[in-house]
Amino acid sequence: MSSPKKFESKAQPLVPIGDLAQALLARWGFDSNNVAILPARHPMYRECERHGRYPISMVDDQGVVRYLQPVCPACAAEAASRGLMERAAIPSRYAECDFSNYVVDVPGQQTALDVCLDYAEHFAEHARKGASLILCGNPGTGKNHLAAAIARAVLAMGNSVLQVTAYDIIARIRETWRRGIGNGTELEVIRGFAEVGLLIIDEVGKTFGSDGERVHLFEVIDHRYRNMKPTIILSNEDVEGVEQYLGTPAFDRLCQNGGLLIFDWQSYRRGRPQ
Numbered sequence: 001m002s003s004p005k006k007f008e009s010k011a012q013p014l015v016p017i018g019d020l021a022q023a024l025l026a027r028w029g030f031d032s033n034n035v036a037i038l039p040a041r042h043p044m045y046r047e048c049e050r051h052g053r054y055p056i057s058m059v060d061d062q063g064v065v066r067y068l069q070p071v072c073p074a075c076a077a078e079a080a081s082r083g084l085m086e087r088a089a090i091p092s093r094y095a096e097c098d099f100s101n102y103v104v105d106v107p108g109q110q111t112a113l114d115v116c117l118d119y120a121e122h123f124a125e126h127a128r129k130g131a132s133l134i135l136c137g138n139p140g141t142g143k144n145h146l147a148a149a150i151a152r153a154v155l156a157m158g159n160s161v162l163q164v165t166a167y168d169i170i171a172r173i174r175e176t177w178r179r180g181i182g183n184g185t186e187l188e189v190i191r192g193f194a195e196v197g198l199l200i201i202d203e204v205g206k207t208f209g210s211d212g213e214r215v216h217l218f219e220v221i222d223h224r225y226r227n228m229k230p231t232i233i234l235s236n237e238d239v240e241g242v243e244q245y246l247g248t249p250a251f252d253r254l255c256q257n258g259g260l261l262i263f264d265w266q267s268y269r270r271g272r273p274q
């Protein structure tokens, strides 16, 4: 039998409803002493140091005051896009890379810029066709710069973008071979890579490229091909090197509807004073 003492200890003190309303208003940053919370006083505004005035309340069709989240919408949009950039895993050294700061010294760079800019601007169209892009050639010629610029533009259109190295894909798939909870199955991992709006695979050809590695990359590229999802390949190899590393079936899928850009000019990292 429970004692009255126990019952007492569980009882909550009654809170007057007016205090609750005031506490709520205070939590949302309103002055609880302000009794003039009348439709005529709305919308109310706040000032963002960087973006200026933004509304924190509105009056709806029924004449009822609605409070909005007291957060600057421009700042919130910036934070969301930063979050996407982090998830996109754009390497931090390329985080500032944009089409506007890509340096054009030779005609080949202009062609590369034009093709990549077109790819980004008409991404929806390219994505519908599953059109991929292979950027290959000499290191230091701006392949990663242009890939980061495409990623940034495609992200801004609301697509998911993921940049990984070929090694990341192989390692992630092989992780599923180890027994343990949370590794997922091989197929789950492959499907994960296959569902991203734009997948950028970097460092293709850096490792030896065993038959086993080729199979993993083929599985991911083939799933994306069948889902009509575009993939961008970045490689320091020449065209033959990329084909050899990926294997002809994967290479053929990427080339179908796709573009191939050969970065065969001198590295600007070497050619430019630091």
Ligand SMILES: [Zn+2]
Pocket: 048, 049, 050, 051, 052, 072, 073, 074, 075, 076
């Ligand atoms: Zn702001």
